[in-house]
Amino acid sequence: MAGGLVLAAVLTGCSEEGQAPGGGPAYGGAAGPLNPAGIPAAFVPLIEGVSGKYCPEITGAALAAQLKQESGFRLKIVNPDSGASGPAQFMPATWTQYGKDADGNGTNSPFDPADAVDAQARYMCDLVAMMRPRVQSGALKGDVLDLAWAGYNAGQGKVFLAGGIPDIQETKDYIRILRQNMLAFTAAAPAGEGSGQWANPLKPAAYQVLSTFGPRKRPCPTCSADHKGTDMPVPTGTQVKAACGGTVLAASTAMQGLGTAVVLKCGKGIRTYYGHMSALRVMPGATVKPGQVVGLSGNTGNSTGPHLHFEIHTDSPDSGSVWAGTAVDPVPFMKQQGVPL
Numbered sequence: 001m002a003g004g005l006v007l008a009a010v011l012t013g014c015s016e017e018g019q020a021p022g023g024g025p026a027y028g029g030a031a032g033p034l035n036p037a038g039i040p041a042a043f044v045p046l047i048e049g050v051s052g053k054y055c056p057e058i059t060g061a062a063l064a065a066q067l068k069q070e071s072g073f074r075l076k077i078v079n080p081d082s083g084a085s086g087p088a089q090f091m092p093a094t095w096t097q098y099g100k101d102a103d104g105n106g107t108n109s110p111f112d113p114a115d116a117v118d119a120q121a122r123y124m125c126d127l128v129a130m131m132r133p134r135v136q137s138g139a140l141k142g143d144v145l146d147l148a149w150a151g152y153n154a155g156q157g158k159v160f161l162a163g164g165i166p167d168i169q170e171t172k173d174y175i176r177i178l179r180q181n182m183l184a185f186t187a188a189a190p191a192g193e194g195s196g197q198w199a200n201p202l203k204p205a206a207y208q209v210l211s212t213f214g215p216r217k218r219p220c221p222t223c224s225a226d227h228k229g230t231d232m233p234v235p236t237g238t239q240v241k242a243a244c245g246g247t248v249l250a251a252s253t254a255m256q257g258l259g260t261a262v263v264l265k266c267g268k269g270i271r272t273y274y275g276h277m278s279a280l281r282v283m284p285g286a287t288v289k290p291g292q293v294v295g296l297s298g299n300t301g302n303s304t305g306p307h308l309h310f311e312i313h314t315d316s317p318d319s320g321s322v323w324a325g326t327a328v329d330p331v332p333f334m335k336q337q338g339v340p341l
Contacts, residue, residue: 034060035185040073043087046117055125057145063121065181066152069174075111086110088120098123127151131159135278136236140164143279143296144237146175183283198337199290201243201274201310202297207232209341210307213329223302224257228327229273229311230341236278236306238297242288243272243310243334250322251280251294258309259301262294263322271316271325275309276301310341 034051036044043064051060070089071077078085083092090099090110101107103114110116127148134140140147141164150159150166153174158166165172211219211231218225244266255261258275262282265271278298282288299306312333316325334341 034064038068038184039064043067043073043113043117046114050118050121054121055128057128057148058121058124059186061182061185062124062145062178063117064185065178066120066124066149067117068181068185069177075113086116087113088116090116090119094123095119124148124152127156130156132237134160145279146179149175149178179283183286186286197245197290198334198339199241199243200334200339200341201241201272202232202234202238202308203241205234205238207234207308209331213327213331219304220302223304229275229309230330231307231309232341233305233307234297236296236298238308239293240274240277240295240297240308242290242292242294243312243339244270245289246272246287248282248284248286248288248294251282251284251286253280253300255301255322257302259303260295260298261301261309264288264294265316269314269316269325271313273309273311273313275311276303276307 034044034048039047047060047063047067050058051063052058067073067087071087073087075087077087077089079089084090085092085095086109088110095110098119099108099110099115100119101112101115102118103112105112105114108115110119128144131140131144131147131151135142135144135147140159146165147159150171154166154168154171158168158171165175209230209232211227213227213230216225216227240262242264244264246264246266248262249265249271250261250263253260255263255275258273260277260280261273261275262277262280263271263273274294276298277295278300279296280294281296282292282294288294297306297308303309310330312328312330313323313325314328331341
């Protein structure tokens with residue numbers, strides 16, 4: 001249900017260049033093209049038309065996920081208790097602020113699919129713009145997109161009061177379902193496991209390799225003295241990209257010392273690890289291509305500051321422990337693939 005609280009008119013949303021207002025790091029939604037399966041044909045071009053238009057987080061898959069949950073893409077639907085209307089279930093007061101004749105057909109209506117989808121995208125990007133700086137300052141905990149969805153469902157006031165996702169079962173279920181929907185509406189990447197293609201996990205972001213592979217002085221009491229990867233400091237929220245084409249073996253917010261992390265199976269016994277992130281952008285079992293966004297950098301787990309921990313294992317079996325295989329130095333390995341770190 002859109003519009004638990006009406007947003008102040010001064011909000012500007014995210015820039016179309018993929019940068020946060022003020023030049024901060026951009027936060028990515030689910031990467032990959034829209035999978036139209038299960039979306040009514042009339043909605044597909046409307047969703048694709050505003051995918052990433054107002055901010056990079058609000059992709060076509062994210063919009064489709066909400067529309068499915070809010071209304072099942074039905075047009076003439078009204079909540080008899082709240083008055084929420086149309087496929088995006090806008091509250092009357094919120095529609096007064098966001099509603100406009102997006103397709104120029106002379107009608108400004110929450111029941112018009114073009115008007116509703118465009119308004120939904122703008123409203124969601126304004127919510128994202130409210131959540132992002134609070135996450136960066138530490139005032140809010142959680143994923144920016146999840147927090148924006150919570151604001152859409154329960155009202156941003158409850159998100160601010162809770163300092164993160166409110167302890168409301170309906171809202172938590174809403175986010176969980178949207179994540180599942182979004183995965184279903186994201187088209188599989190064409191490059192699958194064992195594609196043999198490689199990409200830098202951070203470019204074009206600026207970074208330098210600091211803590212390298214092998215023995216080191218412990219940077220923190222719980223940090224390892226035998227470093228299994230390479231650390232690349234970048235601001236929290238920097239897009240982290242798949243170094244290989246493959247499948248997601250694990251994506252978790254509790255990956256031992258790596259905190260929020262993703263593990264990819266690249267084929268031929270190779271796995272890549274992306275640790276200490278602030279947010280996930282893929283789910284286990286998903287297919288990714290080189291350069292696809294898998295998460296956002298952060299400072300979770302055993303970490304002394306925002307950075308990406310990038311780790312590579314070879315000789316990993318097809319099944320067994322997520323940590324199986326032999327850790328190798330990522331710098332010479334990636335150089336051999338033609339991708340210097």
